[in-house]
Amino acid sequence: MTVPRCIAVDWGTSSLRAMLLGDGGEVLERIAGPKGILAVPEGGFAAEFEATCGKWRTAHPDIPVLMSGMIGSRQGWVETPSVIAPCGFGDLIRRMTEVPGSDGAIRVMPGVEAVGPGGTPEIMRGEETQIGGIVARHGVRDGVFCIPGTHSKWVQVESGRILSFATFMTGECFAVLKTHSILGRLMADGTDDGGAFRKGLERAAAPGGLLHHLFAVRTMGLFDRLPPSELADYLSGQLIGSEIEGARALFGSVAEVQLIGGGEVGARYSEAFGAYGVAVTLWDAEEAAIAGLWAAAAASPTK
Amino acid sequence: MTVPRCIAVDWGTSSLRAMLLGDGGEVLERIAGPKGILAVPEGGFAAEFEATCGKWRTAHPDIPVLMSGMIGSRQGWVETPSVIAPCGFGDLIRRMTEVPGSDGAIRVMPGVEAVGPGGTPEIMRGEETQIGGIVARHGVRDGVFCIPGTHSKWVQVESGRILSFATFMTGECFAVLKTHSILGRLMADGTDDGGAFRKGLERAAAPGGLLHHLFAVRTMGLFDRLPPSELADYLSGQLIGSEIEGARALFGSVAEVQLIGGGEVGARYSEAFGAYGVAVTLWDAEEAAIAGLWAAAAASPTK
Numbered sequence: 001m002t003v004p005r006c007i008a009v010d011w012g013t014s015s016l017r018a019m020l021l022g023d024g025g026e027v028l029e030r031i032a033g034p035k036g037i038l039a040v041p042e043g044g045f046a047a048e049f050e051a052t053c054g055k056w057r058t059a060h061p062d063i064p065v066l067m068s069g070m071i072g073s074r075q076g077w078v079e080t081p082s083v084i085a086p087c088g089f090g091d092l093i094r095r096m097t098e099v100p101g102s103d104g105a106i107r108v109m110p111g112v113e114a115v116g117p118g119g120t121p122e123i124m125r126g127e128e129t130q131i132g133g134i135v136a137r138h139g140v141r142d143g144v145f146c147i148p149g150t151h152s153k154w155v156q157v158e159s160g161r162i163l164s165f166a167t168f169m170t171g172e173c174f175a176v177l178k179t180h181s182i183l184g185r186l187m188a189d190g191t192d193d194g195g196a197f198r199k200g201l202e203r204a205a206a207p208g209g210l211l212h213h214l215f216a217v218r219t220m221g222l223f224d225r226l227p228p229s230e231l232a233d234y235l236s237g238q239l240i241g242s243e244i245e246g247a248r249a250l251f252g253s254v255a256e257v258q259l260i261g262g263g264e265v266g267a268r269y270s271e272a273f274g275a276y277g278v279a280v281t282l283w284d285a286e287e288a289a290i291a292g293l294w295a296a297a298a299a300s301p302t303k
Numbered sequence: 304m305t306v307p308r309c310i311a312v313d314w315g316t317s318s319l320r321a322m323l324l325g326d327g328g329e330v331l332e333r334i335a336g337p338k339g340i341l342a343v344p345e346g347g348f349a350a351e352f353e354a355t356c357g358k359w360r361t362a363h364p365d366i367p368v369l370m371s372g373m374i375g376s377r378q379g380w381v382e383t384p385s386v387i388a389p390c391g392f393g394d395l396i397r398r399m400t401e402v403p404g405s406d407g408a409i410r411v412m413p414g415v416e417a418v419g420p421g422g423t424p425e426i427m428r429g430e431e432t433q434i435g436g437i438v439a440r441h442g443v444r445d446g447v448f449c450i451p452g453t454h455s456k457w458v459q460v461e462s463g464r465i466l467s468f469a470t471f472m473t474g475e476c477f478a479v480l481k482t483h484s485i486l487g488r489l490m491a492d493g494t495d496d497g498g499a500f501r502k503g504l505e506r507a508a509a510p511g512g513l514l515h516h517l518f519a520v521r522t523m524g525l526f527d528r529l530p531p532s533e534l535a536d537y538l539s540g541q542l543i544g545s546e547i548e549g550a551r552a553l554f555g556s557v558a559e560v561q562l563i564g565g566g567e568v569g570a571r572y573s574e575a576f577g578a579y580g581v582a583v584t585l586w587d588a589e590e591a592a593i594a595g596l597w598a599a600a601a602a603s604p605t606k
Contacts (some may be wrong), residue, residue, distance in 0.1 A: 118509040121521035121526040151518060166511060167518040172484055180483045181475055206421045208469060209549025210513045211542065214421035215454060215470040223424040240512065246512025 004028060008293035010286070011071035011128055012036055016042040017204020017286060018053050020060075025137075025294035029056070037076050037089055045077035049106075065102075068109040068129035068164030068291040072097065078108055082123065088161040093296045107297065110260045114164050117150040117250045122165055127153045127290070129258050133291025134283055135160045144178075144251050147285070148265050150175075154247045157258075166250050168243040174236060183214065183235060186221035190229020197268065199226075201275050210242045219268075240272045254278060260285050305329060307363045310356055311596035312327020313427055313589065314374035315339055316321075316453075320589060321356050325493050328440075328597035332359070340379050344577050348380035349404075368405075369596040371412040371432035375400065381411055385426065388417040391464040392435030396599045406604060412599065419469050420553045429592070430456045430510040431465060431590075437586055438463045438592025447554050451568050451587070453478075457550045460561075471546040477539060486517065489524035497574065502529075503540020504578050513545045543575045557581060563588050
């Protein structure tokens with residue numbers, strides 16, 4: 001029978017996912033909760049962690065707890081100083097920060113900072129662990145990673161090290177424009193056969209820029225060129241296309257991308273990359289985080 | 304003494320501006336109200352107009368009323384069928400729509416439609432009257448007009464005719480991102496010496512695209528590279544710069560632009576065009592609308 005070896009916790013802005021891992025890194029038990037760091041009152045992280053993982057801690061008092069994500073930000077449990085890219089995953093593991101009072105048993109992954117291609121600061125927390133997991137478990141040591149989300153990350157990896165990266169506010173802009181701008185007014189729920197999404201992608205590749213293209217989300221609805229049920233997909237296509245256009249300007253016309261993201265968002269980005277003729281290797285985001293935290297546990301001095 | 308010759312009404316989404324014009328087109332009296340068309344209940348336009356301009360109508364029952372702006376939209380007093388560009392201002396004046404029951408005394412300017420450079424529909428209501436006014440009163444018959452706003456319009460005019468145009472959602476994106484996205488979180492009120500605005504302009508001209516650049520509004524604040532009081536100006540510079548970049552891709556690198564817009568927004572765009580080495584002729588938006596409605600009155604069959 002496999003022996004519990006560590007507790008892996010991916011604790012982000014809007015969710016907490018905790019896993020009890022066996023001695024091969026496999027998931028023995030899993031707990032998912034909606035209590036992301038924004039839902040935890042100040043000073044309440046120890047209690048929230050105990051409520052979620054206390055039974056594992058009681059049953060297995062000697063195994064370490066490895067955490068990644070926004071839990072290491074200023075708004076989290078303990079602020080972990082970021083590591084400056086370029087950096088390897090080993091650098092990050094060595095710089096993990098202990099949660100005060102845990103006697104080294106609970107450690108949090110540092111974020112990564114970089115000077116972006118335009119000279120402005122870049123920061124990530126959580127994605128570095130997913131990438132580290134794929135590097136460690138699957139041996140993908142070179143390539144461009146795309147991690148879609150509220151703030152999508154594009155990361156250049158060379159010889160297993162994070163070289164540079166850039167953020168795109170794709171997910172947040174979609175949500176904000178749909179909910180709060182005039183573009184949402186004509187939208188209705190429904191399923192798209194993919195046509196509107198592809199039209200949005202094509203639009204993003206045309207001259208004029210995003211601020212111009214967005215207005216077409218309104219006029220294509222006003223002039224009955226797209227039904228209300230397809231306008232959100234058209235907007236989504238424009239934004240994802242715009243992200244890919246921008247990333248190509250920064251990272252070059254990559255022939256292949258390592259895409260970390262499951263479900264709907266993974267499918268959308270896969271389709272978008274297909275339209276650009278970019279080959280996709282799709283990785284599950286949770287599995288990647290587990291692999292990264294497992295690698296941290298394996299390299300841990302207290303293992 | 305000058306004789307009142309017409310009532311000019313610029314009735315938009317969020318404001319109403321009415322002017323009593325003398326027989327040289329000069330403003331004799333002026334009323335400005337906050338009752339834009341969105342603030343008027345359905346069926347309430349006649350009453351609102353009477354409340355605003357009734358005293359002029361009583362005193363001068365025989366002069367015509369000329370209106371422009373969103374009052375001619377589906378949500379306005381009377382929906383005026385749009386005219387398809389290319390079109391001259393004379394075409395628009397001839398296609399003005401009478402307000403039902405006014406016996407021809409109240410007429411509303413049609414909007415203009417076009418197929419945009421990317422094949423998507425374009426529409427304007429109000430800007431065509433401002434341009435027509437500048438063409439008619441000042442003899443500017445060729446050039447590119449920029450009319451900043453919630454939805455900025457760029458309009459190519461040739462031989463006094465509107466050839467084509469494109470919309471940019473610059474003003475609305477600024478408002479929505481500042482109010483509803485994470486970018487507004489770190490912002491504080493304050494005055495910028497222009498440095499942050501210019502940094503935003505420079506950022507917009509760099510590779511990576513708007514979705515990427517926007518994230519720097521957050522990180523420049525997070526890493527104390529810009530004070531909270533300058534982040535809104537940095538965002539504004541990014542968006543206006545992005546608009547100009549996009550417009551140059553559509554209309555070419557114009558050496559001169561006719562800018563319609565007063566006050567703060569006119570100053571910002573003037574500075575932005577200066578940074579691009581584009582010469583600006585600045586026109587007051589209200590004066591332009593008055594000139595356009597005056598030209599309509601002068602050409603009016605019932606004058």
